Amino acid sequence: xxxxxxxxxxxxxxxxxxxxxxxxxxxxxxxxxxxxxxxxxxxxxxxxxxxxxxxxxxxxxxxxxxxxxxxxxxxxxxxxxxxxxxxxxxxxxxxxxxxxxxxxxxxxxxxxxxxxxxxxxxxxxxxxxxxxxxxxxxxxxxxxxxxxxxxxxxxxxxxxxxxxxxxxxxx
Numbered sequence: 001x002x003x004x005x006x007x008x009x010x011x012x013x014x015x016x017x018x019x020x021x022x023x024x025x026x027x028x029x030x031x032x033x034x035x036x037x038x039x040x041x042x043x044x045x046x047x048x049x050x051x052x053x054x055x056x057x058x059x060x061x062x063x064x065x066x067x068x069x070x071x072x073x074x075x076x077x078x079x080x081x082x083x084x085x086x087x088x089x090x091x092x093x094x095x096x097x098x099x100x101x102x103x104x105x106x107x108x109x110x111x112x113x114x115x116x117x118x119x120x121x122x123x124x125x126x127x128x129x130x131x132x133x134x135x136x137x138x139x140x141x142x143x144x145x146x147x148x149x150x151x152x153x154x155x156x157x158x159x160x161x162x163x164x165x166x167x168x169x170x171x
Contacts, residue, residue: 008153013095014046016153020073020095025051025145027062027069027101035062041071041145042113042120049099049145050113060141063101069145071097076157090156097151104142113142 017023026036035058041049049071053059063069077092104110111133118129 008093008155010046010150010153012093012155013097013151013153014043016075016093016095017041017049017071017073017097017151018043019075023049023071023073025069025071025101027059028066029058029062030065035059036070040117040121042116044112044116046150047099047147049147050104050117050142051145052114052117052140052142055139055141059143060103063103063143067100067102068148069099069101071095071099071145071151093153093155093157095151095153097147098149099145099147101143101145104144107137109144110137110140110142113144114140 021040022038023041024036025039025041026034029035037059039051039053041051043049072094073096074092074094077090080089080091081087082089104113114133114137115129118126118132
């Protein structure tokens with residue numbers, strides 16, 4: 001990271017990944033070209049994320065070719081003028097991670113992956129979960145992403161006095 005004073009720890013990065021409305025996941029196509037798109041991920045621990053989709057398509061083709069993926073998320077992105085220097089800049093919180101994507105085959109893990117996704121995005125509608133599983137489990141793919149190493153967080157944020165909050169300083 002070029003500006004190490006903005007680097008944050010893995011706990012910060014996981015918080016960003018949890019709060020982001022979507023995470024951009026980048027894959028490698030069979031022809032070697034990149035393919036990235038925003039996905040709704042939910043996590044079960046410090047290393048394991050799930051997303052769902054169709055039983056066939058470009059994401060699954062990419063995973064079959066090269067299971068290594070790159071995750072990127074940004075929250076609290078606010079254009080601003082630097083309080084001390086007047087430069088145009090952004091305040092942000094971001095996170096990146098590298099992982100391995102695998103199609104979930106085990107029925108129970110597939111249901112659990114869908115459950116954590118639903119709990120994250122539709123917690124008030126969990127009463128409809130079992131009926132949705134009965135209706136669509138067999139036509140839904142679930143993918144597990146296991147991080148290869150801890151995620152990295154980064155931020156640029158100013159305190160109330162206009163000083164940039166560098167590594168270690170929290171709100």
